[in-house]
Amino acid sequence: MSHGNGRREHFLASTGNRGQLTFYRWSRVATTTSMNMHRILERAGLRPTLPRVLVLEFFHQHPHEHFSAEQVYKRLNGDTRNMSLGTLYRALGLLVESDLLSSVALGEGCMVYELNDGKPHDHIICTACGGIREFFDEQIEARQRAVADQFEFEMAGRQLVLFGLCAECRKGRMQSQDGAGKLSRRLT
Incomplete structure (x- = not known):
């Protein structure tokens, strides 16, 4: 068509x-x-x-x-x-x-x-904005391999996901808390 x-x-x-x-x-x-x-x-x-x-x-x-x-x-x-x-x-x-x-x-x-x-990598996820960042750390990789070896475990895959607040969301949260604090002080 x-x-x-x-x-x-x-x-x-x-x-x-x-x-x-x-x-x-x-x-x-x-x-x-x-x-x-x-x-x-x-x-x-x-x-x-x-x-x-x-x-x-x-x-x-x-x-x-x-x-x-x-x-x-x-x-x-x-x-x-x-x-x-x-x-x-x-x-x-x-x-x-x-x-x-x-x-x-x-x-x-x-x-x-x-x-x-x-390429192996891990993830950091902001629970406020949903942003996802990737990172790689050889020490974390080595430690995971050591733990698997310690338990005689054959690793088929792995995932490490860290959850928390990114710097921007933390800053925004602090500013809104400061604003709320100022407002509550004004009302009392």
Whole structure:
């Protein structure tokens, strides 16, 4: 289908795991990036379906960011709903299972995903603004390996997530507390 603005809409048909035919609107021409995503998926032993290609391409476009499934869903679908949330969760699960993405459990059933660059790192999460920072510390890595060795434990993976308040949120909280203190003093 062609639009007056010269943009072409492409539709790709895909059969789901129950055999139903689904049409996905794809408004971009196969680019070098999407062809690379096909190769990456095939090397990981995954069939390069459109949802998997789009999800992996999204994370390659945002290599150092963390997204919940709902955030990815909204960003990929925009105003139109081309991919169901269930399809997205299946794609995310397979991409994590094949080590192309990493998942970070934030507690209370919240999970975020990031591109797996193969480099170990940990996370600091602000509980006020939701900011996520990555860090690497060789001493922490060494200590975790030593603990695993001490218990004759073969480590398959690891996650360290620190929760607290970032400097900006602490500063904002102190300012609001100072303001509240000033207001309460004025009222008494």
